[in-house]
Amino acid sequence: MTTLADVADAAQVSTAAASLVLSGKAKGRVSAQTAARVRAAADELGYVRDALAGGMRNRRTHTVGVLGESVLSTPYAVAMIDAILTASRELGWSVLLTDSGGDAEQTRRAVRELRSRRVDVIVHAAMYHQQVHVPAELNNVAVLNGFADRDDVVGVVPDEEAAARDAVTHLLDLGHRRIGHITHDDTTIAIGLRRTAYEDALREAGITPDPSLVISGGNNPEGADASARLLLERTDRPTAVFCYNDGMAAGVYRVAAALGLSIPEDLSVVGFDDLRLISTNLSPQLTTMRLPHYEMADWLVRRLITGDLPDPVATHRFPCQLIIRDSTAPAPVGA
Numbered sequence: 001m002t003t004l005a006d007v008a009d010a011a012q013v014s015t016a017a018a019s020l021v022l023s024g025k026a027k028g029r030v031s032a033q034t035a036a037r038v039r040a041a042a043d044e045l046g047y048v049r050d051a052l053a054g055g056m057r058n059r060r061t062h063t064v065g066v067l068g069e070s071v072l073s074t075p076y077a078v079a080m081i082d083a084i085l086t087a088s089r090e091l092g093w094s095v096l097l098t099d100s101g102g103d104a105e106q107t108r109r110a111v112r113e114l115r116s117r118r119v120d121v122i123v124h125a126a127m128y129h130q131q132v133h134v135p136a137e138l139n140n141v142a143v144l145n146g147f148a149d150r151d152d153v154v155g156v157v158p159d160e161e162a163a164a165r166d167a168v169t170h171l172l173d174l175g176h177r178r179i180g181h182i183t184h185d186d187t188t189i190a191i192g193l194r195r196t197a198y199e200d201a202l203r204e205a206g207i208t209p210d211p212s213l214v215i216s217g218g219n220n221p222e223g224a225d226a227s228a229r230l231l232l233e234r235t236d237r238p239t240a241v242f243c244y245n246d247g248m249a250a251g252v253y254r255v256a257a258a259l260g261l262s263i264p265e266d267l268s269v270v271g272f273d274d275l276r277l278i279s280t281n282l283s284p285q286l287t288t289m290r291l292p293h294y295e296m297a298d299w300l301v302r303r304l305i306t307g308d309l310p311d312p313v314a315t316h317r318f319p320c321q322l323i324i325r326d327s328t329a330p331a332p333v334g335a
Contacts, residue, residue: 140304159319
């Protein structure tokens with residue numbers, strides 16, 4: 001492990017001067033040029049300053065470090081943060097939150113900060129279901145809402161396939177046979193899993209999937225509206241639409257209204273995420289799949305703190321809940 005003396009030697013300054021710089025006390029005591037040289041040496045050597053008082057070196061801090069990647073400032077993070085704070089508080093631990101914004105250099109700095117604070121365990125929180133890079137120097141770490149690029153790190157993710165299959169099955173049970181799918185024109189893992197499950201559910205019901213009923217577009221209001229229009233302006237439009245997320249479902253609502261279609265009398269709609277700012281503010285309220293962000297975070301934090309992580313290491317899939325509201329109804333007679 002790199003020491004303060006190593007940094008001082010590399011910067012060709014005294015240990016006292018290096019300490020002043022790295023503790024933020026250099027102003028008026030160390031020249032700006034020397035301070036810059038010390039910081040450069042510390043970065044080059046990967047030095048981590050001990051931010052805790054002496055005597056803590058061999059003691060636990062009972063702190064959970066949360067390393068986010070552009071997630072902690074999003075609506076999706078509310079349930080995750082709530083679960084992390086609640087579980088930690090119940091077990092007598094504190095929480096230190098940081099978010100790198102997905103930037104590689106900021107991630108390295110965040111990792112150094114967490115290590116300097118001597119957090120006992122780390123939750124690496126991803127914005128969406130994905131593989132994330134977990135630095136080799138991190139121990140006692142697990143991935144929330146994703147999986148690691150290391151075989152020794154536990155991850156937790158939503159069961160995307162089972163959730164999408166349940167959503168489409170709900171529409172099939174209502175008598176719908178011509179079901180469209182509006183999705184995102186990206187290559188993320190969730191997109192592929194949800195489309196595969198959509199097609200599998202149709203096949204299980206004896207329906208051959210129609211590729212022309214799958215519309216891929218931008219994951220924004222303009223893209224959602226354009227995708228919905230391509231689907232709903234057809235003379236053989238579907239009687240139901242399964243959407244990749246609630247934002248795209250909102251686009252279906254807007255286009256349906258413009259075309260004089262009534263939801264759910266003429267068209268049933270199912271979303272995904274249960275983002276309350278959207279799902280409960282649409283009229284009628286949206287039937288959607290609720291992602292298990294709270295359950296995943298609660299499970300992960302409690303096991304990290306107690307050391308009860310599964311062995312062998314694996315990625316655990318959590319079920320999503322179908323929230324049935326008023327946007328789905330039996331298929332129109334004769335459809």
